[in-house]
Amino acid sequence: MSFDLVFFGGTGDLTWRKLMPALFQAFRHGKLPAGGRILAVARDEQSDEKYRAWLKERFQDVEGAKRPSDEEFARFAELVHYLRMDLSQPADYAKLKTWLQARNADTAVLYLATSPHLFPQICEQLGAAGLNAPHIRVVLEKPLGHDLASAQEINRVVRSVFSETQAFRIDHYLGKPSVQNLMALRFGNVLFEPLWRRESIANIQITLAEGIGVGTRGDFYNRTGALRDMIQNHALQLLTMVAMEPPSSHDADAIRDEKLKVLKSLKPFTEESVARDVVRGQYRAGTAGGHSVPGYQQEQKVPAGSTCETFVALRTEIQNWRWAGVPFYLRTGKRLAARDAQIVVNFRPTPHNIFPGVSQPNKLVIKLQPEDGLELHLLAAKGTGQQEMLAPVSLDLDFDKAFAENRVGAYERLLLDAIAGRLNLFVRSDEQEQAWRWVEPILQAWAKDTTGPRPYAAGTWGPAAASALVARDGFAWSEEQ
Numbered sequence: 001m002s003f004d005l006v007f008f009g010g011t012g013d014l015t016w017r018k019l020m021p022a023l024f025q026a027f028r029h030g031k032l033p034a035g036g037r038i039l040a041v042a043r044d045e046q047s048d049e050k051y052r053a054w055l056k057e058r059f060q061d062v063e064g065a066k067r068p069s070d071e072e073f074a075r076f077a078e079l080v081h082y083l084r085m086d087l088s089q090p091a092d093y094a095k096l097k098t099w100l101q102a103r104n105a106d107t108a109v110l111y112l113a114t115s116p117h118l119f120p121q122i123c124e125q126l127g128a129a130g131l132n133a134p135h136i137r138v139v140l141e142k143p144l145g146h147d148l149a150s151a152q153e154i155n156r157v158v159r160s161v162f163s164e165t166q167a168f169r170i171d172h173y174l175g176k177p178s179v180q181n182l183m184a185l186r187f188g189n190v191l192f193e194p195l196w197r198r199e200s201i202a203n204i205q206i207t208l209a210e211g212i213g214v215g216t217r218g219d220f221y222n223r224t225g226a227l228r229d230m231i232q233n234h235a236l237q238l239l240t241m242v243a244m245e246p247p248s249s250h251d252a253d254a255i256r257d258e259k260l261k262v263l264k265s266l267k268p269f270t271e272e273s274v275a276r277d278v279v280r281g282q283y284r285a286g287t288a289g290g291h292s293v294p295g296y297q298q299e300q301k302v303p304a305g306s307t308c309e310t311f312v313a314l315r316t317e318i319q320n321w322r323w324a325g326v327p328f329y330l331r332t333g334k335r336l337a338a339r340d341a342q343i344v345v346n347f348r349p350t351p352h353n354i355f356p357g358v359s360q361p362n363k364l365v366i367k368l369q370p371e372d373g374l375e376l377h378l379l380a381a382k383g384t385g386q387q388e389m390l391a392p393v394s395l396d397l398d399f400d401k402a403f404a405e406n407r408v409g410a411y412e413r414l415l416l417d418a419i420a421g422r423l424n425l426f427v428r429s430d431e432q433e434q435a436w437r438w439v440e441p442i443l444q445a446w447a448k449d450t451t452g453p454r455p456y457a458a459g460t461w462g463p464a465a466a467s468a469l470v471a472r473d474g475f476a477w478s479e480e481q
Contacts, residue, residue, distance in 0.1 A: 002035035002105040010040025010111035022411035051082035092205040093129035120157040127161035148436040169427040175410030208332040218301035230332040252423035274445035281311035283335040286458030307452040311467035335458035342370035372399040
């Protein structure tokens with residue numbers, strides 16, 4: 001299958017840090033379909049050769065084992081081309097159309113790795129140029145909008161040019177191996193499904209923690225914040241994967257229908273419940289990795305007195321028969337104690353404990369980063385006779401070791417799916433808008449709240465109020481258990 005893959009924003013950070021390295025890995029693994037061309041689009045005046053040299057220099061920042069040798073890069077670079085475009089000029093879209101029509105590939109994927117505010121303009125220009133034929137797909141990076149109204153407007157314009165089956169709204173967390181294995185764990189095995197409900201599960205925690213600060217992205221982050229950057233998309237998508245009902249098939253819409261039902265079943269927020277069940281924080285100076293680090297307001301391009309949140313923890317419930325009464329805790333933040341993304345399913349304790357000693361309940365930990373894997377925490381007998389007691393043990397599945405020969409990174413998987421036209425791991429417009437609809441009362445309540453975010457020291461797990469949020473129900477975050 002021949003394909004053309006076009007990156008709008010071809011000199012941007014996302015393209016050279018994530019997308020091009022992911023494509024190279026697919027090329028190295030022999031997974032990239034033959035007959036492909038990769039086109040980078042940007043405003044700079046460059047030739048193919050200059051762009052390839054620029055990209056090769058950037059590839060030196062790729063982590064060791066994933067860095068190409070000179071010979072590997074030379075072979076990969078033969079696929080890479082460059083086109084200067086001003087995204088506001090119709091004549092430049094005509095140039096793109098000419099480039100694409102030079103050989104009429106089976107599939108053309110147009111990846112919008114630009115600022116989301118440019119999405120409507122780009123899509124309208126693509127439509128005007130006739131670059132929306134059935135074999136053309138458009139990939140939209142998050143965040144799609146900054147609130148429900150802007151998300152709806154982006155989707156309105158996209159739908160006016162492309163059909164829903166041509167629109168691939170990407171969330172790279174859905175491409176992570178652990179998330180895929182969550183589907184396999186639940187719907188490919190008989191073991192857990194009878195337990196995956198309120199009668200057996202006490203609470204579920206989703207943590208997306210980053211050890212780094214905002215770095216040089218202070219201006220972008222200050223307009224976005226942790227709620228928009230992580231909760232509205234990544235965290236809610238993970239929640240839907242954990243909580244959805246078994247789909248009728250592995251078809252994309254069957255899966256996305258079930259995810260949408262979860263989003264519609266989330267308990268709505270009110271101004272009162274936001275005050276009670278949502279904690280926002282902002283990091284101050286502290287220590288990370290043994291070094292002193294500045295607070296958020298001392299970072300580059302962050303305005304003095306900013307009330308932007310760098311941490312969010314919240315409690316919610318899903319109002320249906322499977323999950324009624326089970327609290328779901330979501331947490332994300334910058335400059336936390338560790339880089340750690342995981343889903344923790346805490347099971348209920350045994351109804352009657354006959355063993356002395358440790359009696360902590362079982363839990364399942366789905367690790368997303370820095371490693372991908374599963375840990376099942378159980379109790380086993382230790383000692384003999386009168387001294388026999390229970391002690392914690394764990395069954396640990398490391399996906400990096402178990403599937404070393406077939407490991408595929410998140411962006412690599414999603415790019416290959418976009419080329420192949422597989423929508424299973426992409427977000428449908430109604431899902432995305434429902435997620436905005438759910439978080440919007442939080443944004444509205446914060447807009448009225450003059451107290452601002454709670455401070456927390458860099459290198460900790462956030463404000464103390466986040467621990468109190470969980471403790472109120474008699475539970476604790478996973479690192480406190």
